[in-house]
Amino acid sequence: MSPPKRRGRPPNQLAQARILKAAHDILTEDGFGRLTVEAVAARSGVGKPTIYRHWANASELAMAALMSGDPGIFAGGGTSLRSALAGQMRSLIQAFATTRGRQIAMTLAAADPESEFTKAFRNQVILSSREAGRALLLEAAARGEITLQHDLEVLLDMIYGPVFYRLLVGHRSLDTGFADGIVAIALEAVAARADR
Amino acid sequence: MSPPKRRGRPPNQLAQARILKAAHDILTEDGFGRLTVEAVAARSGVGKPTIYRHWANASELAMAALMSGDPGIFAGGGTSLRSALAGQMRSLIQAFATTRGRQIAMTLAAADPESEFTKAFRNQVILSSREAGRALLLEAAARGEITLQHDLEVLLDMIYGPVFYRLLVGHRSLDTGFADGIVAIALEAVAARADR
C-alpha cells in the first residue's frame, strides 16, 4: 500500500513521547489526583490542544501512561500447571503491589466504562493476565493434567479477582503467600488429584 | 452517665438527613461524577459550610450517602452451608448488580484509603458480607460439615473478590449463575464431601 502522504506538517512523534513521559512522571511522583491535562502540558512543554488531539480527557491520558510502560502478559514458566500458575500469580502480585497497582484501579474506576480506550486498557492491563491464566488451564486440561468440571469463567475470576479485591479494598496485603494460597485453592476445583 | 449536654445550638438532624437525601438522589439520577458539594448544597437547600462541617469532601459525602441506605450484612438463611452461602451470594450480587454497585467501586477507588471514614465505609459496605461469609464457614466447620484445610482469608477473598472484580472491570455480568458458580467452586476447597 502506498502511504497516504498527507499534505501538511506531520504530527510530531516526539511530542507524544514527551506527553506520556510527563504523565508517567506525574503519576509516580504526585499520584493520580494530580494528573491533569494542564499539568501534563506544563511539564511536557506541549500545548493543551496537542494533548486533546490524542486523548479525550485526563483519564485516557492516565491509561495511556499506565499502558506505555507495561510489560504486558506475564508468562508463568514452569513444567506443571501449579508451578506455572504460581509463577504467574507471583509476578502479577509483585507488579501490582505497588503504588502503580492502586493507580490502575483508580484509573479504571474513573474511566468511562464504555469508551473504546477503556476497553483496550482493560484488555491489555487488567485482563491479559486472566487470558494467560485461561491458556495455562486449557493446556493443562488438554494434556490431561486437570479436569475442568466447573465454569471456567467463574474459576478465572476467582483466581484473578482477589488480587484486585485486595488492591481496591486494602483490607489485607498483597504478598507471595497470597499468590500461593490462591493457586492451592484453585487447583482443588480442577480435580488436580495427581498434584496433591 | 449523663448525656454530654454540649453548650451551643445542637446540630440540625434534619439538615444532615436532607444532605444525605440529596446526595443519594444525585448519585442515582446523575451518577458519581455529578456528586459535587455545590450540587448537594443547592439541591438540599443547605449551606456549603454545613456540609463541610460533617464531611471533608465529596468522596466522604458519597460514602455517607451510599452507607445511609444500606441494609448492612446480608444474612444467608439456609440449613446447609451451600444453601446459606448461595443465598447470601445471590443477595449480594443482586444488591450490587445495579448502578449503585459500580458507584460503590468508583467511590472506594476515589477515596483516600487511609481516612477513617473510608475504613468505616469499607467495613460496613464492602467487608460486612465477607465477615458474614466467614461466620457461615466457621459455623459449618464447627458442626463438622466442612474442613477448613486452606487459608480462610484467601478463601474469603476468592469468594467475594470476584464480585468486585466483575464490578470494576466489567468484562462479564453479575448474575445468579455467577453466584452459584462461585459457591460450587469454593465448596471444593473445604472438602465438603457430604454435600457433593
Added chain:
Amino acid sequence: MSPPKRRGRPPNQLAQARILKAAHDILTEDGFGRLTVEAVAARSGVGKPTIYRHWANASELAMAALMSGDPGIFAGGGTSLRSALAGQMRSLIQAFATTRGRQIAMTLAAADPESEFTKAFRNQVILSSREAGRALLLEAAARGEITLQHDLEVLLDMIYGPVFYRLLVGHRSLDTGFADGIVAIALEAVAARADR
C-alpha cells in the same frame, strides 16, 4: 483569682469593654480589613449575637472602637489666633498622621452615611476639631483681631479639609510644615493685618 470570676449574670459593661478592646486591637494589629464581627467575637470571647445587640455591623463596631480611645476635641492653647490655630492644627495632624488616621477615613467611607451612629462618629471624631476652630475664629473676631469677610463654613472646610484630603488620597505627607502652611494661608482670608 486574678480574673474576677462573676457568678450569675455577668455585667453588661464588661462584655462591651472586651468587645471594644478586641476591635481596637484588631484595628491596630491587622487593619480595618480584618475587623470582622467574627474576628472580634473570637478574640473577645463574646458571642456574635452579643455584638449584634449593640452594633448593627462591622462598620459601627469600627467606629465605636475608634471613638472609645479618642481624646476628643483638640484645644489649641495660645495667646494669638495664629498660635492657637497652629497649635491645634499641629495636634490634629500629629493625631491623624498615623495608621489610625487612615483607618478613620476608611471607616467613614465604608459606613452608612445616614446612620445615626455614623453621624455621632462624624461629630465626635471628624467635626470636633472643625468646631474648635470655629470657636477660635469667632473669639478672635470678637476681640477685633480678625475680620470674617468670607463664608466661615467654607473657610473652615479649607482649613480642615486638606488634612483628610491628604489622608485619603495620600499624595503628600502630613507634617508640621503642612499645618503651618494651612494656617498661614487661612489667615490671609481673615484680613489678619496686625499679624502680618
Added chain:
Amino acid sequence: MSPPKRRGRPPNQLAQARILKAAHDILTEDGFGRLTVEAVAARSGVGKPTIYRHWANASELAMAALMSGDPGIFAGGGTSLRSALAGQMRSLIQAFATTRGRQIAMTLAAADPESEFTKAFRNQVILSSREAGRALLLEAAARGEITLQHDLEVLLDMIYGPVFYRLLVGHRSLDTGFADGIVAIALEAVAARADR
C-alpha cells in the same frame, strides 16, 4: 515601533468592555457594596478567571469602572484666573456631587493605597483636577496676575481638599456657592489685588 506580537490567543477586547460595562451598571444601580466579582461575572457573561486575569480584586475593578467613563481633567475656560478657576471648581463639584462622587471616595478608601492600580486611579480621577489647578495658577503667576507667596502644594490642597472633605464627611452640601467661596478665599492667598 514594532508591535510585540505575542504568541497565544489575544485577549478579547469585547470581554473587557463587557466587564467594565457590567461593573459600571452595578455601581450605578446597586452601589459599591454590590460590586462583587461574582455579580460582574454573572451580569457580563464572562468567567470569573477572566476578570481576575485583569484585575486583582473587586476594588481594582471598581476603580477601572470609575475610570472607564471618566471625562478626565476639567479645563476651566476663562480669561482671568478667577473665572477659569471658578469654572473648573463648578465643573468639578458638579461631577462629584452625585452618587458617583461618594463611590469614588469609598473605592479609594477601600483600595490598597500602595497598589500601582490605585496610584493610577488617584492620578487620573482625584489628582487630575489638582494638576489642572496648578497649571492655572502657574500661568497666572507667569503673566503677573498673581504672586505665589505661599507654599503652592498647600494652597492646592486647600482648594481641592474641601471638595472631598464634604464628600466624605457629608456635613454640608456640594454646590455652586461652595465652589465660588473656595475660589474667593484662595485668591486672597495669591495677593490677587487687581482682581478684588
Added chain:
DNA sequence: CACTAATCGAGACGGTACGTCTAGTCTTTAA
C-alpha cells in the same frame, strides 16, 4: 520556489467546582 495545509507552542476564553471565610440569624445550655 512559492504556496498551502496541517500541526505545533502558547495562552485567553466561558465555565464549573473547589474549599474558605464572613455575614447575620437562631437555638440551646450555663451562669
Added chain:
DNA sequence: TTAAAGACTAGACGTACCGTCTCGATTAGTG
C-alpha cells in the same frame, strides 16, 4: 433572664482545571 457557644442559611472569595478557541510559528508536501 441574659449571655455564651455554636450550628444554621446564604453567598462571595480567589484558585484550579476543564475543554474550546484563536493566534503566530513551523514544517512538509504540492503546484
